[in-house]
Amino acid sequence: MEELQNAVKDGGLAVSNLPEKGRCLLTTKNFYPGEVILRQEPYVCVPNNTVSRCDGCFASESLKKCSACQVVWYCGSTCQKSEWKLHRLECIALSRLEKEKRKAVTPSIRLMVRLYLRRKLQNEMFIPASVTDSCNFVEALVSHLKDLDEKQLVLYAQMASLVHLILQWPEINLKEIAENFSKLACNAHTICDCELRPLGTGLYPIVSIINHSCLPNAVLIFEGKSSVVRAVEHIPEGAEVSIAYIDIAGSTMTRQKTLKEQYFFTCTCPRCIKAGQYNDIQESAILEGYRCKDDGCNGFLLRDSDDKGFICQTCGLLRSKEEVKRIVSEITAISDKELKYKSPGSILFNGYMGLLHTFPLLC
Numbered sequence: 589m590e591e592l593q594n595a596v597k598d599g600g601l602a603v604s605n606l607p608e609k610g611r612c613l614l615t616t617k618n619f620y621p622g623e624v625i626l627r628q629e630p631y632v633c634v635p636n637n638t639v640s641r642c643d644g645c646f647a648s649e650s651l652k653k654c655s656a657c658q659v660v661w662y663c664g665s666t667c668q669k670s671e672w673k674l675h676r677l678e679c680i681a682l683s684r685l686e687k688e689k690r691k692a693v694t695p696s697i698r699l700m701v702r703l704y705l706r707r708k709l710q711n712e713m714f715i716p717a718s719v720t721d722s723c724n725f726v727e728a729l730v731s732h733l734k735d736l737d738e739k740q741l742v743l744y745a746q747m748a749s750l751v752h753l754i755l756q757w758p759e760i761n762l763k764e765i766a767e768n769f770s771k772l773a774c775n776a777h778t779i780c781d782c783e784l785r786p787l788g789t790g791l792y793p794i795v796s797i798i799n800h801s802c803l804p805n806a807v808l809i810f811e812g813k814s815s816v817v818r819a820v821e822h823i824p825e826g827a828e829v830s831i832a833y834i835d836i837a838g839s840t841m842t843r844q845k846t847l848k849e850q851y852f853f854t855c856t857c858p859r860c861i862k863a864g865q866y867n868d869i870q871e872s873a874i875l876e877g878y879r880c881k882d883d884g885c886n887g888f889l890l891r892d893s894d895d896k897g898f899i900c901q902t903c904g905l906l907r908s909k910e911e912v913k914r915i916v917s918e919i920t921a922i923s924d925k926e927l928k929y930k931s932p933g934s935i936l937f938n939g940y941m942g943l944l945h946t947f948p949l950l951c
């Protein structure tokens with residue numbers, strides 16, 4: 589911890605512990621809107637596999653496959669060389685796998701394999717290590733292993749077996765790998781381009797100390813694979829730096845549900861503590877409410893706290909999730925049909941079924 593403090597001290601930051609949140613990143617100086625709080629390279633990262641991407645720069649054009657492992661792509665020799673130290677070991681390991689099994693090597697599996705390989709290379713001093721760039725930080729990451737349900741545990745155990753098969757290191761145990769998968773789920777970040785399209789996943793040691801707020805004072809963006817945390821408002825000395833882990837343009841109920849399911853905590857940020865208050869209901873209604881329209885009621889239907897369905901905030905009517913889903917798909921179908929008959933320039937839609945959706949929503 590002391591070494592970590594020294595590493596962030598010069599950047600005007602400090603690591604602390606909060607009883608209700610665990611570790612957190614604090615400021616030791618003022619940061620102003622737009623100012624960079626922190627820049628960091630990934631400890632490990634991988635491109636996603638929705639389209640083939642270069643392992644070095646995540647470009648998706650003019651790619652060539654690694655002829656040995658047949659899993660990894662590069663845009664040219666510069667990227668291939670820059671990745672070679674790590675990929676050399678990964679390539680040997682992947683090449684040992686039967687062709688069919690190689691298809692099961694997802695980005696998450698690769699990220700874990702790379703985590704172990706990087707640790708090995710640093711331990712053997714083939715790659716330099718520093719406080720903010722060494723596997724030691726992985727030990728301190730929260731795993732929430734105890735909060736996982738059986739289905740998730742079984743999945744992580746299966747993924748751990750595949751990693752074990754790829755690495756073929758008798759000394760690492762399956763439980764440790766499974767726990768590390770749980771750590772990645774809570775601590776790794778999706779690397780996006782400037783239009784917020786996901787490109788890959790990376791683990792950033794200091795960034796993973798930053799806690800969530802639905803009213804964050806900072807934003808995490810990416811310049812290539814480098815992470816950049818910038819202030820979005822004046823952050824005074826001694827304040828906690830916070831970013832948004834999830835899409836915050838959702839109702840309080842939806843945000844709370846997502847945070848609980850993915851990160852296992854109940855958010856108590858300034859927006860969340862207003863749950864159920866008049867302004868919160870108005871805001872949630874604008875973000876994702878449906879109009880009730882039952883017997884002329886003009887209230888908004890919002891997700892109820894038990895997630896059984898949607899309750900009208902004016903007349904109290906409960907509509908099940910299935911009912912809302914059905915009506916939304918009926919409206920979407922009519923809307924699509926209407927749009928087909930209208931001129932391409934016109935997006936007006938007059939269809940109406942007693943339940944009006946203000947913004948696209950999920951169930």
Ligand SMILES: C[S@@+](CC[C@H](N)C(=O)[O-])C[C@H]1O[C@@H](n2cnc3c(N)ncnc32)[C@H](O)[C@@H]1O
Pocket residue numbers: 608609610611612728729730732774775795796797798799800801851852853854855856857
């Ligand atoms: C990426 S880590 C953040 C650093 C973490 N606090 C630690 O001790 O390493 C994410 C985890 O931190 C905790 N966390 C993050 N934001 C929180 C918040 N606003 N309130 C409570 N816990 C939070 C949750 O346990 C979450 O799964």
